[in-house]
Amino acid sequence: MTAELRAAALHLVSCDACSLVVNESTAAEHPGHCPRCHEVLHRRKPDSLRRSWAYLIAAAILYIPANLLPALHTTRLFGRSDDTILSGVVELWQDGSWDLAIIVFTASIVVPLLKIGVLAMLLITTQRGSTWRQRERTRLYRIIEFIGQWSMLDVFAVALLVTLVHFGAFARIEPGGGIIAFGAVVLLTMLATKSFDPRLIWDAPAARPPPRTDQHHD
Amino acid sequence: MPAQALIVCEHCDTVHRRVELAPGAAARCHTCGGPLYHRSRLELNAMLALTIAGIIVFAVANAYPLVTLSSQGIRNEAALWQMVASAWNSHIALVAAIAALTVFFFPLLQLALYAYILLPLSLHRVPRGFAAAMHLLRQLRPWSMVEVFLIGVLVTIIKIGSLADVVLQPGIWSFGVLTALLTALAGFDTRELWQAADEAQR
Ligand SMILES: [Zn+2]
Ligand SMILES: [Zn+2]
Numbered sequence: 001m002t003a004e005l006r007a008a009a010l011h012l013v014s015c016d017a018c019s020l021v022v023n024e025s026t027a028a029e030h031p032g033h034c035p036r037c038h039e040v041l042h043r044r045k046p047d048s049l050r051r052s053w054a055y056l057i058a059a060a061i062l063y064i065p066a067n068l069l070p071a072l073h074t075t076r077l078f079g080r081s082d083d084t085i086l087s088g089v090v091e092l093w094q095d096g097s098w099d100l101a102i103i104v105f106t107a108s109i110v111v112p113l114l115k116i117g118v119l120a121m122l123l124i125t126t127q128r129g130s131t132w133r134q135r136e137r138t139r140l141y142r143i144i145e146f147i148g149q150w151s152m153l154d155v156f157a158v159a160l161l162v163t164l165v166h167f168g169a170f171a172r173i174e175p176g177g178g179i180i181a182f183g184a185v186v187l188l189t190m191l192a193t194k195s196f197d198p199r200l201i202w203d204a205p206a207a208r209p210p211p212r213t214d215q216h217h218d
Numbered sequence: 219m220p221a222q223a224l225i226v227c228e229h230c231d232t233v234h235r236r237v238e239l240a241p242g243a244a245a246r247c248h249t250c251g252g253p254l255y256h257r258s259r260l261e262l263n264a265m266l267a268l269t270i271a272g273i274i275v276f277a278v279a280n281a282y283p284l285v286t287l288s289s290q291g292i293r294n295e296a297a298l299w300q301m302v303a304s305a306w307n308s309h310i311a312l313v314a315a316i317a318a319l320t321v322f323f324f325p326l327l328q329l330a331l332y333a334y335i336l337l338p339l340s341l342h343r344v345p346r347g348f349a350a351a352m353h354l355l356r357q358l359r360p361w362s363m364v365e366v367f368l369i370g371v372l373v374t375i376i377k378i379g380s381l382a383d384v385v386l387q388p389g390i391w392s393f394g395v396l397t398a399l400l401t402a403l404a405g406f407d408t409r410e411l412w413q414a415a416d417e418a419q420r
Pocket of ligand 2: 229230
């Protein structure tokens with residue numbers, strides 16, 4: 001650990017809203033509020049780990065119907081087919097549109113799984129007070145925060161298909177329950193990511209007792 | 219030391235002293251490597267121009283259909299509001315709500331708030347309810363998904379292009395321009411507007 005000064009140790013709080021640095025001990029007329037923008041000051045996001053877990057577990061549960069239930073029902077003259085999100089990707093690949101297949105596979109399968117996996121890892125290591133690869137863990141957090149909304153791609157795709165493809169008996173596309181669950185998964189993972197406070201990753205060393213070697217130097 | 223001389227990393231809580239940056243440079247936290255702040259010579263007029271252009275393009279994007287699809291002598295068109303309506307009618311209310319909020323209401327509110335904040339600030343005045351408007355603007359940011367919508371529509375168009383006759387309409391081009399404008403606006407650090415408001419009040 002470097003000798004960097006951390007705001008909490010100096011009794012400084014940075015306002016989440018306007019990034020003004022406020023000294024807690026000299027907080028003016030409205031204690032606990034930012035003097036510039038009047039937002040409530042938090043050292044850390046309130047109840048961060050518990051909220052983040054709750055959203056994450058809900059997302060992980062809904063991930064199952066999101067992938068098992070069909071997202072689209074296609075009716076053609078020659079019959080009817082049901083597509084889940086994954087079978088839609090496979091179909092794209094078989095049609096030779098491997099570039100589209102990769103885009104949809106990344107946005108709909110890789111990103112949600114990555115977000116759920118990374119968040120679970122961050123929550124577990126943070127709860128254990130781990131000092132393992134703090135820098136890389138913080139970077140992973142920034143990545144999942146950035147890519148979060150891109151999973152909505154398939155939700156918009158389904159809305160467009162349902163609107164465009166209704167040609168009476170010839171061809172019709174209707175949505176399936178899978179897309180509702182999928183939209184909910186994306187929203188929940190975004191909320192889970194927003195609830196997690198990456199500063200908690202760096203709170204770990206201070207909370208631990210100093211290294212044992214100190215005892216021998218007397 | 220004045221508080222504005224300090225900045226705290228939002229990712230790891232390390233305290234840094236603000237230093238003057240060269241144009242185009244960005245400061246990174248040396249504990250966690252995250253972005254701290256970048257040199258924004260806060261160009262209020264440029265932001266205002268982007269906002270006004272954004273409002274005009276937003277109107278055009280929603281006035282025209284995005285794309286038409288013809289098959290068996292039937293021609294169907296899709297505009298954003300038609301997508302919301304058909305999602306609603308197909309009993310996927312959540313999808314209808316996501317499309318209506320993240321592609322229509324949130325971006326529109328975002329542009330309106332930018333205009334409300336930037337117009338007076340460019341005249342060195344602070345608008346009423348500045349703090350509330352700034353808070354709302356900050357909270358809206360991650361929930362505005364125009365760029366994701368655009369890519370989703372483009373992927374779908376390419377996908378069905380081989381099956382039926384697809385014609386692009388002005389709506390899709392406008393959404394492309396809107397995406398570029400909103401991305402350029404998001405490049406400005408809105409936290410710097412607090413500094414501008416402080417100076418205007420003086
Ligand atoms: Zn503040
Ligand atoms: Zn940092």
